[in-house]
Amino acid sequence: MRMHHRLIVFGILSLFVWALQAQIPVEPQGGELLAYVDVQDAHAESAQGPDDNHGEGHDDHSGEYDPTGVAFHHVSDQNIYNIGPWAFPLPCFLYAPGEGWTVMSSSKFDIGHHGIGHKSYNRYVLYEGMVHRVNDSAFPAEAVEVHLSHQNETDEEGKSKQVVYAEHNGQKFVAEPKSTLDGGLLGGGITSFYDFSLTKNVVTMLLMLLLLGWMFIKIAKAYRDREGMAPKGIQSLVEPIFLFIQDEVAKPFLGHKWKKYQPFLMALFFFILALNLFGQIPFFGGSNASGNLSVTMALAIFTFIVVNISGNWHYWQHIIWMPGAPAAIKLLVLTPVEIMGLFIKPLTLMLRLFANITAGHMVILSFIGLIFIFGNSGQNVPGAMVGTAMAVPLTLFMMAIELLVAFVQAFVFTILTASYIGSAIEEHH
Amino acid sequence: MGSLAAVGAGLAVIGAGIGIGNIGMRAMEAIARQPEAVGDIRSNMILMAALVEGAALIAILLSFFVG
Numbered sequence: 052m053r054m055h056h057r058l059i060v061f062g063i064l065s066l067f068v069w070a071l072q073a074q075i076p077v078e079p080q081g082g083e084l085l086a087y088v089d090v091q092d093a094h095a096e097s098a099q100g101p102d103d104n105h106g107e108g109h110d111d112h113s114g115e116y117d118p119t120g121v122a123f124h125h126v127s128d129q130n131i132y133n134i135g136p137w138a139f140p141l142p143c144f145l146y147a148p149g150e151g152w153t154v155m156s157s158s159k160f161d162i163g164h165h166g167i168g169h170k171s172y173n174r175y176v177l178y179e180g181m182v183h184r185v186n187d188s189a190f191p192a193e194a195v196e197v198h199l200s201h202q203n204e205t206d207e208e209g210k211s212k213q214v215v216y217a218e219h220n221g222q223k224f225v226a227e228p229k230s231t232l233d234g235g236l237l238g239g240g241i242t243s244f245y246d247f248s249l250t251k252n253v254v255t256m257l258l259m260l261l262l263l264g265w266m267f268i269k270i271a272k273a274y275r276d277r278e279g280m281a282p283k284g285i286q287s288l289v290e291p292i293f294l295f296i297q298d299e300v301a302k303p304f305l306g307h308k309w310k311k312y313q314p315f316l317m318a319l320f321f322f323i324l325a326l327n328l329f330g331q332i333p334f335f336g337g338s339n340a341s342g343n344l345s346v347t348m349a350l351a352i353f354t355f356i357v358v359n360i361s362g363n364w365h366y367w368q369h370i371i372w373m374p375g376a377p378a379a380i381k382l383l384v385l386t387p388v389e390i391m392g393l394f395i396k397p398l399t400l401m402l403r404l405f406a407n408i409t410a411g412h413m414v415i416l417s418f419i420g421l422i423f424i425f426g427n428s429g430q431n432v433p434g435a436m437v438g439t440a441m442a443v444p445l446t447l448f449m450m451a452i453e454l455l456v457a458f459v460q461a462f463v464f465t466i467l468t469a470s471y472i473g474s475a476i477e478e479h480h
Numbered sequence: 481m482g483s484l485a486a487v488g489a490g491l492a493v494i495g496a497g498i499g500i501g502n503i504g505m506r507a508m509e510a511i512a513r514q515p516e517a518v519g520d521i522r523s524n525m526i527l528m529a530a531l532v533e534g535a536a537l538i539a540i541l542l543s544f545f546v547g
Contacts, residue, residue, distance in 0.1 A: 403534030406541045463530045 129180030183226035304473035327457035342408035351397035496536030
């Protein structure tokens, strides 16, 4: 496959995931998300102070450190890109049925600490980096100052949910998060708006698309110009990996048709590897792209499509009516199980990658959180030193494992895809 | 009922531990029998461990979100 075809594959992957990621968040609404920033107390404290303190009082950290909330916040997708202390606003594309599209930059939210916006825009507010909407016509549609907070409430089923409140002119409104397609499993559901923004994960994927595209175009050009000569530079870095996938994954599983499916396998492997590795870079990375259910789901959907489109008659016969088994067994057990397996195999691909990457990130975040727990959020400096002495070796060790996991999970995704494609195109013997 | 979810996660980890321990045990035995095949055995061991781990991690993450 030519280089620009490969770029198109990457581009379609990214765009498809952009549409999907809008609808499926990772962060749960259940569980115990304790008050991360006890903004209510801060507001009460600053009410006694002078009025020019009003803006800063909202960002007061008078609450205890909440490791669970921080961990979930950092592995979720956000509408701003945090690099260290700076927050870069990203474009937002928001659609509310009945109201239409709102296209804006998230800088309109006047972003403060922790990605909490001080202004609303067209009834949208930004809380902890994620866009929420006030579905109440009593709330003004023009840009106004708001004060955002959250409470943990239990709903009808007894599950505790985090509810975000936007306060304006002394009146509190409920700000809903974006719509999700998870059917309530992760606490989401269809709300009053759909979020199609260019979020942190989408920007990461586009960045990786450009990086990988540039890298492979350079490599292809080098191979063309240095025909017959020894590989040099970036060729030597990528060639062993490329040949490894080609000789250990593509050829053994795909038989004599390996050339046709090799570009897809390569695209999968390098894209997943790039996303995994990028999420490991501290500060600049920190975007949990492959640990996002929608990203992995899009990749699994691609596998599903490729496998089933390239399935020949023997493949489908073995699924629907396996030859050589008694008819009763086939009807009752084999065929339902095989049809379920048709969907479960990409589902496990999706969940395996998501679980591995997210688990690694959350463990690292917990270790870093040790520093804050021991240091009592900055009040106990010797405690923070002890916490750092404990956290740094653990985090280094965990990041080394994460490096291995990044490679292994990309490899496992690719080899399982190759295995499924191989079973779909297998000739009758 | 957060504690029940934690018990479920712990059970899933038992399964992962047993599975990966078995893989490691057989890999060691195979290396002892045929030391020149170390490379092949090691890569297959890591691949199998990743698959077993994947199943356990799915269970752990589900218990995280549902409980």
